[in-house]
Amino acid sequence: MTRPIVAIRSVSKTFGEFQALERVSLDVREGEVLCLIGASGSGKTTLLRCINQLTSVDSGGIWLDGELLGLCEEGGRLHRLTPRQIARQRLKTGMVFQRFNLFPHMTALENITEGPVQVQRRKREDARAEAMELLRRVGLAAKADAYPAQLSGGQQQRVAIARALAMKPMLMLFDEPTSALDPELVGEVLSVMKELARSGMTMMVVTHEVGFAREVADTVVYMDHGAIVESGPAADVLGAPREARTQSFLSAVI
Amino acid sequence: MTAAHTLAGGFPDISKMTVARQAHWRRWLTAAAIVVVLAAIGRAFASGQIEWAYVGRFLAAKVILEGIANTMVMAVLAMALGIVLGVVVAIMRLSPNPVLTSVAAGYTWLFRGTPLILQLLLWFNLALVFPTIGIPGLWSARAVDVMTPFLSALLGLGLNQGAYTSEVMRAGMLSVDAGQYEAAQAIGMGRLRALRRIILPQAMRVVIPPLGNEFIGMVKATSLASVIQYPEVLHNAENIYYANSRVIELLIVAGFWYLLVVSILTPLQMLLERRFARGALQIAR
Numbered sequence: 001m002t003r004p005i006v007a008i009r010s011v012s013k014t015f016g017e018f019q020a021l022e023r024v025s026l027d028v029r030e031g032e033v034l035c036l037i038g039a040s041g042s043g044k045t046t047l048l049r050c051i052n053q054l055t056s057v058d059s060g061g062i063w064l065d066g067e068l069l070g071l072c073e074e075g076g077r078l079h080r081l082t083p084r085q086i087a088r089q090r091l092k093t094g095m096v097f098q099r100f101n102l103f104p105h106m107t108a109l110e111n112i113t114e115g116p117v118q119v120q121r122r123k124r125e126d127a128r129a130e131a132m133e134l135l136r137r138v139g140l141a142a143k144a145d146a147y148p149a150q151l152s153g154g155q156q157q158r159v160a161i162a163r164a165l166a167m168k169p170m171l172m173l174f175d176e177p178t179s180a181l182d183p184e185l186v187g188e189v190l191s192v193m194k195e196l197a198r199s200g201m202t203m204m205v206v207t208h209e210v211g212f213a214r215e216v217a218d219t220v221v222y223m224d225h226g227a228i229v230e231s232g233p234a235a236d237v238l239g240a241p242r243e244a245r246t247q248s249f250l251s252a253v254i
Numbered sequence: 255m256t257a258a259h260t261l262a263g264g265f266p267d268i269s270k271m272t273v274a275r276q277a278h279w280r281r282w283l284t285a286a287a288i289v290v291v292l293a294a295i296g297r298a299f300a301s302g303q304i305e306w307a308y309v310g311r312f313l314a315a316k317v318i319l320e321g322i323a324n325t326m327v328m329a330v331l332a333m334a335l336g337i338v339l340g341v342v343v344a345i346m347r348l349s350p351n352p353v354l355t356s357v358a359a360g361y362t363w364l365f366r367g368t369p370l371i372l373q374l375l376l377w378f379n380l381a382l383v384f385p386t387i388g389i390p391g392l393w394s395a396r397a398v399d400v401m402t403p404f405l406s407a408l409l410g411l412g413l414n415q416g417a418y419t420s421e422v423m424r425a426g427m428l429s430v431d432a433g434q435y436e437a438a439q440a441i442g443m444g445r446l447r448a449l450r451r452i453i454l455p456q457a458m459r460v461v462i463p464p465l466g467n468e469f470i471g472m473v474k475a476t477s478l479a480s481v482i483q484y485p486e487v488l489h490n491a492e493n494i495y496y497a498n499s500r501v502i503e504l505l506i507v508a509g510f511w512y513l514l515v516v517s518i519l520t521p522l523q524m525l526l527e528r529r530f531a532r533g534a535l536q537i538a539r
Contacts, residue, residue, distance in 0.1 A: 054436055083444055091442045101437035105455045105532050115441030118451060147532070167441055 004063075005030050005171055005202050006051060011060035013046055013226075020046040022226040023060070028171070028219075033203045035213035035234070038223035039249065044206040047223070048173050051204070052093040053086050064092055065170060091119070094164030098176040100156040102148040108135065108159045109144040112166045120167070127166070134162035138192050154185030158192050165196075172196065174205040210254055214238050222246045308503035312494065313510065321487030322511045328407055328486060329473045335412030336472070337465070340419025345449060347424055358420065365417035371478050374410035377401060378482035407479035415472060422464045426457030458530045466523035470516050477512075487511055 006028035013021040021043045028034050036044040049055040051062055053070055062069045069089055071078045081089070102111050112131035116122040135141045138158035148156050157177055164172060174193065178186040190212050197203055197216045207213060213220050213234055220237040222230045222245075230243045241247045259267050300306075312318055346358035365373070380387075381397035388394025430453050438448035480489035491504040 052440060054439060087439070087442050087444050090440065093440075095437075095440035097433060097437065097440075099433055101431075101433040103434065103437070103452055103456075105459075114451065115443075118447060119442040163441065 003030065004028060005032075005065055006204070007063040008047070008051075009061050009063070011047070011050060011057045011062060013043075013050065013055065013058050019226045021050070021057075024223075024226070024228055025060075026221065026228065026231070028202060028204060030202055031200050032218045033197045033205065033216050034219045034221060035217040036204065036206045036221050036223060037208070037210065037213060037249070037253075038229075042223040043226040044223050045175050046226075048095075048175050048204060048206055051171075052090050052095050052173055054095075064089065087119075091167055092170050094167055094169035094172045096157070096160050096164055096172070096174045096177050098179050100148070100153070100160045100180070102156050102160055102163070104148050107145050107147055108140065108151065108162075111148070111159055112163045115163065115167050131162070131166060134165055135159075137165075137195070138162050139188070152185060153181045154188045157181065157189045161189075161192055161196070170202065172201055172203045174203065174207070176206050176208065178207070178209060208253065210238060210250070222249065224249070304502055304506070305500065306503075308498075308500045309506050309510075312491075312500075312504060312507045315494075317490045317494065318487060318507055318511070321485060321490035321508075322515070324484070325473065325476050325486040325488075325511075326515065328404075328411065328476045328479065328484065329469070332408055332411035332415055332476070333469050333472050335408065336415025336419045336468075339412065339416025340421075340423045341454070343416060343420035344423035344427060345446075347420065348427060349445075362417045362420055365414050366421075370410065370414050370475060371481060373414055374406060374478055374482050377406040377410045378403065380406075403479065403482050403484040406482050407476070407484040410482075411472065411475060411479065415468065418468060419465070422461050422468065423457065425464075426461035427453055429460045430456045455530070459527075462523065462527050462530060466519070466526075470519060473515055473519070474512060477508075 004027040006026070008024055008026040011021055011024045012019075024043070024047060026047075036047065038044050046055055050057050051064065051069070056070060061071070067089065070081055070086060072081060072085075073079075102108075103114065106114060109128065109131050112134060113124070113127040116127040116130070117124055132141065132144060135144055138161055140155055140158055140162075143151060143155060143159075148159070151159065161172075161177075177193070178189050181189065186209070190209065193203070193205070193212070194216050205213075205217070217234040219231060220234045221228055222237060222241070222243070224245050230237055230241060230246045237246065238250065241250060261267055343358045343361055346354040347362075349355060349358075378401060380401045384397050386394050387397050387400060427449070434452055434456065435448055438452040443451065476484075476486050477488040479486055480492060483489070488508050491508040495501045495504040
């Protein structure tokens with residue numbers, strides 16, 4: 001087995017009274033496609049947001065590529081990283097949001113080149129060439145100069161995937177990438193994600209698309225009330241779930 | 255009626271008929287009444303104690319033109335200062351740092367809480383508090399020499415405007431969806447870069463109408479600087495009527511120029527709005 005890219009150890013998080021995550025531990029290996037399933041409020045999205053530090057953990061730790069996130073150890077004590085250091089750690093992950101969050105004042109191409117040019121200080125021509133290649137890859141080369149408002153939901157989400165890929169992340173995080181889409185637009189986004197999975201990208205996907213998980217995921221994790229109930233190979237968890245809670249969830253969604 | 259003119263179910267075929275124009279006689283009546291009232295007011299002014307010849311003579315007088323030029327220079331510079339301060343203070347106000355938040359809140363409280371004319375008088379009379387001002391050991395000057403009417407007006411108007419503009423900018427920044435900030439963070443942007451590249455350009459679309467409003471207010475607020483001897487158009491008009499006693503005529507001259515400037519500014523604002531509506535045209539229409 002390859003080394004884990006993500007190692008989550010005993011992570012807990014509360015929002016006021018609400019226990020969003022409770023002692024969650026999980027490994028994601030290089031090249032693995034891991035789908036997180038579960039009812040809303042089960043903590044899957046919070047877990048994803050902790051990995052790119054849009055949410056901070058209360059206790060426990062997440063190691064990405066061997067590096068502890070958000071904290072550093074010095075003299076036997078933990079210190080919070082500066083915003084700049086956190087921004088640098090974020091570059092290792094790409095995030096795709098449920099509601100796309102494309103920048104509406106920029107064209108599709110500008111959305112994709114913004115990070116490489118402004119953050120990574122890459123040459124504009126190189127970034128543009130790579131962005132065009134990414135747009136071709138998600139099937140939107142003809143829409144390079146379109147503004148997000150001129151694109152359908154499915155097209156916007158494909159641009160958002162290209163925007164995340166442009167930063168050359170080692171891990172892609174998808175937060176319910178098809179939940180805000182009209183049913184007929186789900187397929188085009190899923191097929192881009194399948195292609196990405198085939199290319200060997202390490203992916204964590206929060207999804208309600210059990211069919212997608214069955215087809216693409218190496219591992220499926222079922223969460224409930226902030227804890228991992230069951231995890232294992234997709235065929236086992238989806239095909240022959242051991243836990244009663246997993247069984248009742250799956251029978252409700254399929 | 256032949257069968258051809260009847261639709262299924264016996265309804266008449268109305269596809270070839272035209273819709274008659276509505277008479278709108280009530281609109282015509284009110285419009286006529288307004289014209290009559292306006293004519294009466296106009297006639298009253300024409301036959302009142304106004305020497306219209308004086309209005310015409312001073313409308314383009316050199317002192318008046320210099321005055322309106324000074325008015326515009328001051329309005330533009332003070333507004334620029336106000337916008338720069340407003341953006342900085344709004345960013346401070348929304349910062350996670352409690353020291354910055356407090357400083358921003360204190361500034362807004364102080365400069366929004368006192369009358370503008372009082373602030374102008376305070377700046378102009380700063381020499382009464384500090385006879386000399388400067389940086390110890392490096393540079394110093396007499397406050398009366400530094401606090402000219404121009405600088406006093408600029409500081410008074412600009413700092414006051416900054417307090418108001420900061421609230422407009424803050425509202426604009428809050429109007430941008432939180433997901434935009436998260437998306438900016440997700441591609442590795444720090445707070446300031448996200449504000450500059452992602453949040454502020456989108457906030458601009460929202461703040462331009464209120465900022466246009468504020469700028470029109472600023473053009474007229476410069477007239478308060480007449481009390482500290484800044485030679486803007488009202489101040490110059492006053493100086494003329496102190497000499498020739500044509501009070502109303504010169505006030506009409508000044509009023510004409512303010513109206514003209516504001517009338518020109520409105521279409522300029524429309525142009526700016528269109529510029530910042532990039533990517534949003536489909537939603538706006």
